[in-house]
Amino acid sequence: MKTKLAVLASVAALSSGSLASAGEVEVLHWWTSGGEAASVNYLKEKLGEAGVSWTDFAVAGGGGENAMTVLKSRAISGNPPTAAQIKGPSIQEWGNLGFLASIDSVAKSNDWDNLLPGVVSEVMKYKGEYVAAPVNVHRVNWLWANPEVFRKAGATIPTTWDDFMVQAQKIKDAGMIALAHGGQAWQDATVFEAVVLGVGGPGYYRKAFVELDADAINSATTVKVFETFGKLRGFIDSNSPGRDWNVATSMVINGEAGMQIMGDWAKGEFKVAGKHVGTDFVCVASPGSSGSFTFNVDSFAFFSQSDAEKAKAQGVMAGEILGVDFQRVFNLNKGSIPARLGMARDEFDSCAHDSMDAFVSSSQTGGLVPSFAHGMAVSEAVSGAIYDTATNFFNSKTSAKEGAAQLVKAINAAR
Numbered sequence: 001m002k003t004k005l006a007v008l009a010s011v012a013a014l015s016s017g018s019l020a021s022a023g024e025v026e027v028l029h030w031w032t033s034g035g036e037a038a039s040v041n042y043l044k045e046k047l048g049e050a051g052v053s054w055t056d057f058a059v060a061g062g063g064g065e066n067a068m069t070v071l072k073s074r075a076i077s078g079n080p081p082t083a084a085q086i087k088g089p090s091i092q093e094w095g096n097l098g099f100l101a102s103i104d105s106v107a108k109s110n111d112w113d114n115l116l117p118g119v120v121s122e123v124m125k126y127k128g129e130y131v132a133a134p135v136n137v138h139r140v141n142w143l144w145a146n147p148e149v150f151r152k153a154g155a156t157i158p159t160t161w162d163d164f165m166v167q168a169q170k171i172k173d174a175g176m177i178a179l180a181h182g183g184q185a186w187q188d189a190t191v192f193e194a195v196v197l198g199v200g201g202p203g204y205y206r207k208a209f210v211e212l213d214a215d216a217i218n219s220a221t222t223v224k225v226f227e228t229f230g231k232l233r234g235f236i237d238s239n240s241p242g243r244d245w246n247v248a249t250s251m252v253i254n255g256e257a258g259m260q261i262m263g264d265w266a267k268g269e270f271k272v273a274g275k276h277v278g279t280d281f282v283c284v285a286s287p288g289s290s291g292s293f294t295f296n297v298d299s300f301a302f303f304s305q306s307d308a309e310k311a312k313a314q315g316v317m318a319g320e321i322l323g324v325d326f327q328r329v330f331n332l333n334k335g336s337i338p339a340r341l342g343m344a345r346d347e348f349d350s351c352a353h354d355s356m357d358a359f360v361s362s363s364q365t366g367g368l369v370p371s372f373a374h375g376m377a378v379s380e381a382v383s384g385a386i387y388d389t390a391t392n393f394f395n396s397k398t399s400a401k402e403g404a405a406q407l408v409k410a411i412n413a414a415r
């Protein structure tokens with residue numbers, strides 16, 4: 001007769017045997033901040049429950065530029081990961097290069113076409129078949145504020161760019177930093193994008209930065225955008241160069257700074273710090289953009305595998321990602337809203353509710369636009385040109401007219 005220990009050992013062997021048979025995934029991502037790590041860990045956990053083991057391939061660097069560089073070198077050397085955080089038009093670029101695997105059978109058997117909004121599902125398909133699975137919808141046009149800083153400065157939360165300058169000046173005069181900012185190209189571009197949307201409105205945004213319409217780019221509105229963007233140079237601190245975005249968020253969390261303009265992944269940092277919306281922090285649409293929504297959908301694209309076990313594990317991963325559990329917990333941690341339609345709202349906070357409502361209403365008014373600062377709108381070459389122009393301008397004394405002219409030149413050269 002077997003001892004208790006031996007029975008336990010054989011049960012463990014049995015279950016580890018069946019777990020191992022569900023395969024393994026190596027997943028490239030750039031989620032290394034507190035809120036991001038909590039989010040991605042849940043995916044790892046869900047896959048573990050489904051018997052898929054996880055090899056973490058995290059490449060630090062907000063916005064994902066570093067991760068994309070590493071991904072390219074791995075792919076070129078013939079050794080891509082099983083799945084990688086890739087989004088927007090880049091999915092098509094990887095598809096064109098022949099790297100991606102279809103997960104259409106998982107998508108079909110789970111009815112993804114009806115579970116996802118059209119603006120999300122179309123990005124996930126290459127030549128009509130799903131090759132990527134969306135984890136969330138981030139809204140990028142947010143302003144995060146510390147109400148205590150505003151109270152001390154006698155300032156009110158701004159809703160237009162003109163008012164932003166007035167309120168930011170009050171915070172500065174009270175001896176605090178008005179705008180927490182990290183001087184990295186993608187963060188400069190994120191703030192620039194918010195200015196484009198608030199100053200020009202979603203119609204101009206779409207024409208100039210999605211359709212790349214020459215007249216819209218080369219217009220008086222673009223000069224006005226650079227004027228407003230340039231004024232923000234006066235509201236950041238001298239230590240901003242190179243600062244990571246989550247460090248900038250922590251300046252708002254601890255009351256060193258009044259505001260940050262950043263996508264709602266920032267909310268994940270407030271959450272990890274145990275802060276509550278309304279009392280400890282406030283979220284409002286970035287100035288002048290309350291009816292609009294710059295969307296940024298994070299997704300995992302799957303790379304073709306010769307090993308059938310790995311391909312099977314990709315199917316399990318894709319299935320988990322669209323599951324109700326994953327979409328709920330991941331997005332509660334990440335600050336985003338679920339990509340999956342019809343999810344219960346009650347556990348989400350008021351920022352998420354605003355985001356859910358704005359996603360629907362902006363899609364009816366033309367205010368729903370893809371984020372160019374986060375790889376959703378234009379090719380990598382064009383977004384690189386916009387990054388360069390925004391960052392060079394912000395870090396110099398270049399005039400608004402000159403900034404606008406440089407943007408026209410850079411976009412023309414890149415497209």
Ligand code: BGC
Pocket residue numbers: 030036061062063064138245265296297298374
């Ligand atoms: C991604 C977010 C991420 C942020 C900061 C964005 O481009 O979509 O998921 O949290 O960059 O790294």
